[in-house]
Amino acid sequence: MLEQTPTSTLHLFNLSSCLLEGDRLAIADEVAAAVLAGFKQGVLAEAKRQSVMVGKEVVRELPGALADTSALVNQALLFVEETAEVAQKPKRRSRAARSADKKLSAAFKEANRRYRKKDGSLRTGRTQADIAKLAHKLRKKM
Numbered sequence: 001m002l003e004q005t006p007t008s009t010l011h012l013f014n015l016s017s018c019l020l021e022g023d024r025l026a027i028a029d030e031v032a033a034a035v036l037a038g039f040k041q042g043v044l045a046e047a048k049r050q051s052v053m054v055g056k057e058v059v060r061e062l063p064g065a066l067a068d069t070s071a072l073v074n075q076a077l078l079f080v081e082e083t084a085e086v087a088q089k090p091k092r093r094s095r096a097a098r099s100a101d102k103k104l105s106a107a108f109k110e111a112n113r114r115y116r117k118k119d120g121s122l123r124t125g126r127t128q129a130d131i132a133k134l135a136h137k138l139r140k141k142m
Contacts, residue, residue, distance in 0.1 A: 100139075103139045103142045104135065104136075104139050106142070107134075107135040107136070107138035107139040107142065108131070108132075108135040110135070110138055111131045111132075111134040111135040111138060112131055114134065115130060115131050115134065
């Protein structure tokens with residue numbers, strides 16, 4: 001092995017400058033091109049290997065992520081179905097309540113007939129509160 005002394009470094013510098021002269025310059029360029037091409041291929045191979053490894057890792061993690069997502073979607077769908085069922089089933093009103101509603105409707109028609117003019121406006125001194133009071137009074141009599 002060569003020891004690193006100022007004279008040996010100078011000797012190597014002179015040797016490399018001799019190689020760069022004339023025909024040897026073309027050989028040095030070819031060697032440099034071959035070294036760079038090999039380096040480029042090595043870099044590309046390493047990049048490809050790393051991208052494959054990252055892809056495999058993503059594929060390994062994907063089923064878990066999809067399972068989480070599908071669980072959330074299923075939960076949301078169940079909530080929508082439960083809500084839809086509740087909305088589709090209105091509570092059935094009793095016979096007495098339906099009868100009372102019909103009587104009150106008829107009473108309001110009669111009270112409006114009494115307290116409104118033919119054009120639909122209220123008679124002088126009457127309010128909608130008066131109509132409601134009369135309608136409830138009439139319903140009690142039915």
